[in-house]
Amino acid sequence: MTFKKPTLTFWQIFNMNVGFLGIQFSFGLQQTAVNPIFSFLGAHHDQLPLLNLAGPVTGLIIQPLIGAISDKTWSPKWGRRKPFFLIGALIGSLCLFAFPYSPSLWFAVGLLWILDVGNNMAMEPYRAFVGDKLPNKQLSFGYQMQSLFVGAGIVLANVSIFLFQDWFGGAEVAADAAVGIPKWLYYSFFIGATLSVTTILWSVLKTPEIPPSDKEYDEIKKHNALPMIERIKTPFFEIIDAIKDMPKLMWKLSAVYLFQWYALFVYWQFISPMFEESMGFDKSQALSQAAKMNTTYNVSTVVFAMILVPLALKYGGKKVYVLSLFLTGAALLSIPYIHDPFYVILPMILFGIGWAAMMGIPYSMVSKVVAQERRGVYMGILNMMIVIPMFIQTLTFGPIEKYLLNNSAVNAIIFGGVFFVIAGFLAIRIQDPGADLDDDEPILAGGGGH
Template sequence: MEKPRQSRAGLWNISFGFFGIQIGFALQNANMSRIFQSLGEDIEKLPGLWVAAPLTGLLVQPIIGHLSDRTWLGRLGRRRPYFLAGAIMAAIALFIMPQSPAIWFAATMLWILDASLNISMEPFRAFVGDMLRKDQHSVGYAVQTAFIGAGAVVGSLFPSLMDAMGVANVAPPGEIPDTVRYAFWFGGVALFVSVLWTVITTREYDPAEMGRFAASPAEAVPTVRALASRNYRACFAWLAAGLAVMAIQQQFSLLREVLLLGALLIAYGLASLIAIGLARRGNETNMLSSIVGDFSGMPPIMKRLALVQFFSWSALFIMWINTTPIVAQYHFGTTDAASATYQTAANWVGTLFAVYNGVAAVAALTLLPWLSKRIGQARTHIAGLICGALGYGSFFLLRDPTHLIASEVLIGIFWASVLAMPYAILASSLPQGKLGIYMGLFNIFVVVPQLLVATVMGSIMEAFFPGAPIYTMAFASGTLLLAAAAMTRVTPLTDGAAR
């Protein structure tokens, strides 16, 4: 038995909540470096302050995915309770963030905001797979990507719109401009209302209905039982790697954020030790063993796509951290975060981010489906990755800030592809009963590269390119070329046999 085909209105309702979620992410991505610098932080320390965002995603998404696979709250459903809870917390964080009196407070609120956004966002990826039949997966994720792009446009442009309306765009040193303050408050309202719309207008299939639908191509495997048969060698390897990273940080006096990377490696090694021990004792229902077992037992196509995601999101996080200081320094000629010129540059970055997100919204519904039908999903994604590499590389060549719009068009095509293609490929290749946990685990390969950028990039820039953030774009361009090469090893079901 196949799921009913969703109408256009159904496709709209399923993903409309992502519109508000992405407004929140866009405000965070375009303005957090600005907020930190407005509160007096040095540019070299920005990556360390951004650690909170990817770290919360790393911890939250697998847990929420695991829990949402096992949740059923009657009329409220399986995924929607998490949409609503995350939206309420994120809206509160957006209202409090622009009132931050100090850097430590802003960093704490970034942690809370990103955790809340991830609680809402993670189930939305699985929600599309839950609600749509396999032949609608591509269009479902395309619609979701269009809402992501539209929400990001609104979130990115709002400070500039406030400036055009005469709202103060400059604040005394140590304070946040009113344009940013009002934008965050607007974002809190928009996020809550849009998520509430999806909660009210959709009805999830109950467990009995889901059981009657056709099984996914890959059936769920007893990953906890498989975990019980593993030895502890890999666990000790993770522990050794973490200790080695910490020793290198001490030996070469790298930034303290590098210690976090070592701590995470050690934490995963310890978690694996505990998970294997619990599995060997026959405890097959604990969450830790389930998550570790599912992570180690990922389907082959997911493992190959994970490498593509790793390189892709390294480039994206470099962009989000560094675009504002790059544009301010190289295209507007200032490094003074308290100056009117810097704030004008920051508003222009918001406009540039709106361009790439707007292009992504259009490309997701037009260019990507057209290309997929003609050259397949894998080659379409390769083309998108190459567009991104060209877009980042062009920052070295263009000095007129208006010419950067061309760069953002290329980046927008790349962004659309990253948001749509990997998830469309996965949705038809994963066990239906584990769609939430696997989508959450897939996010690890979105988060880990961000953590690496946040912990390692600062040390690299301080050692080799102090005060020259433009060179981060070279790293971004190079990693996307590596992602395109890795994508050649992925063959989706729609392009042949998934492997």
């Protein structure tokens, strides 16, 4: 007999997702502050993609492995997913405390690798955690609530950057930038380190996990009884088997993600250098402007995250997702031609609508087409579809930007806009899994191949 998941209240879903605030504050610092820190420590434009290799590599390895391991985990005291995102938050917190004290470029790059391990360890089981708790009819709401916290965390990170520069930078900004990382930037990292742990603890303490079914628990006990070497090998085989059985929706989504996430990585790496080039800002001014723009699009994400829920229910998640990709493409194609910082707000609002959809709708669609007992590994595979394009971008875009795009950050942002438009056309091929259902069985439990 299938277990019927209880319908949760607004505040239960809210509390469940609070931990994303801390994770995304950390991610916001990575988006906006890490690449400028690399520049403060001597990195050149064409080196930025390769210096960001940590994100795709750790995501490719850590998230699917943690997902597969958490599927086979249960502790009556700690649960299934919560131990992993709590440990990940602690790792990320320690790295954020240390990051602004980086004495050299390669020290900062090394810390980014460890920080990404922590963030990825927290991120994947958190995505599965939300899917575990919610009935199908609440999945769209649950993942869009997650989008709201994604936006809020990044908003706070970016607001802290330009406010601390305004409050504590002053005449020392240029001098600080000449010798290393500006002191005013330290405070944002300290806040991020604190939020990383406290918000995760809030969700851990406020949200109990659903115990595994008798069948799942028997599988977990059988797995735990295996010799250690077999237990180590099992997650790798789980990932391979899950890829073989992957629903068609995920195969089609992988093509969209190839262009979408390549373009997003280009944006995060080159938005600050673009403001130096298009508006004549120095590095500190460009960092502050990038923080303001990232704040704008994430405020837009917070505002539109919940608005997208009824739109997705009425018109279908696929149509909303396709439109969001085209809006984001239009935003990136227009930004380089705007020379007044104030008017960049308009495309950033479009970008925020797109980001809200990207952070919610695909996860909701995938959760509806995979089986409960494999949700962790499939959320990890979904992340592989994110980090593989990022990995490709880190290896290929440096030479592309240097030799094909005339070493121009403006051209890099336009390139990203074109890729978003391509992603939009590819998303038209996705079959919408349909409106939220009352039952808790997936529409497709796996299979379907290519």
